[in-house]
Amino acid sequence: MALRVIPLIICALLAFSTFANDNLRHMYGKPIKSWPTAETADGQPAIALAPLKPKAPLATSQQIALGERLFNDPLLSRDNSVSCASCHFSERHFQDGRRSATGVRKQVGKRNTPPIFGIDHWESFFWDGRAQSATEQALKPIENPIEMDLPIADALKRLNESPIYPSLFKNAYGREDITSPMLAMALVAFERTIPPPKSKYQHFITLAETLPEKAQSMLSDSELQGLHLFRTKAQCMTCHEGALLSDNEFHVTGFHLYGRRFEDLGRSEFTQDVKDIGKFRTPSLLGVSNTGPWMHNGLFTQFRPMIEQYNAGGFRPKARGSKASDPFFPVTTPLIEPLNLTEEEVTALVEFLNIL
Structure with a gap:
């Protein structure tokens, strides 16, 4: 009896997967302004994704x-x-x-x-x-x-x-x-003449402005799922938004090595403000598959460990030893929180990052 049930379960899972993919294609076959609302860790609206274009006239x-x-x-x-x-x-x-x-x-x-x-x-x-x-x-x-x-x-x-x-x-x-x-x-x-990466994503997001239904057909099911996760459950647009895929802000992501051999005080070296210790500017993710290693210190060389680190709630070093009572020990931003992404979702997010 159990052997008969297994094929039924597999069929049900395949049917659900097909339904989910069709649903995503329907949602992202609409104009960008009609896409599902982006989800952010702080609940603030995110700047919509868009092609990266020069803002001012070029030089001679x-x-x-x-x-x-x-x-x-x-x-x-x-x-x-x-x-x-x-x-x-x-x-x-x-x-x-x-x-x-x-x-x-x-x-x-x-x-x-x-x-x-x-x-x-x-x-x-x-x-x-x-x-x-x-x-x-x-x-x-x-x-x-x-x-x-x-x-x-x-x-x-x-x-x-x-x-x-x-x-x-x-x-x-x-x-x-x-x-x-x-x-x-x-x-x-x-x-200023250096163009954005000639990527599948840049082609997709440019086409999505005028021919959204044709644009969504460019993406595989996994890439489309990755796009959706990037905008929703993974909360990537909290910091990686707009045409540049950066919020132009500075955050403590926990990789400052404060009090250790390779310490980097980040933005505070410029501002001389202790509140800025360990803060770094959000990088653009455009072309990210070809700009590794990543983070301000080149710590990560692969996407999956990096995503899994964020999925677990980020890196949150604790003040120990001589720094145990240091009032300036930088605290990782609360914008990074556990995401509960499944292995399949992490894979989809990796595939999306690869087309940026």
């Missing part, structure tokens, strides 16, 4: 070409050994694939290199937000002692004495005497 072709040349020129490093492109590879969405960035004299920093795209969408730059604009950010790696280690005054001297750059700057900006604002503007002119 001369300015862009100049910026690209500067971006790839090791002349802007103290020993002429590295350029911006040394840590930002075009084939990896302008990230380097290393756990931490490597600069002049093979010096290794303590933070992971972020990819470059969506310049107009960021409200601050670097993991700790120490630059408030793209032009402010552009010059900091040049003068950073463990990155390119060249004072801006020296960089300008090299450029002004160069046999090629004065005329290039004159063609681009109308003057030969090169200044730091001109250098920053040229670099940003190029960086």
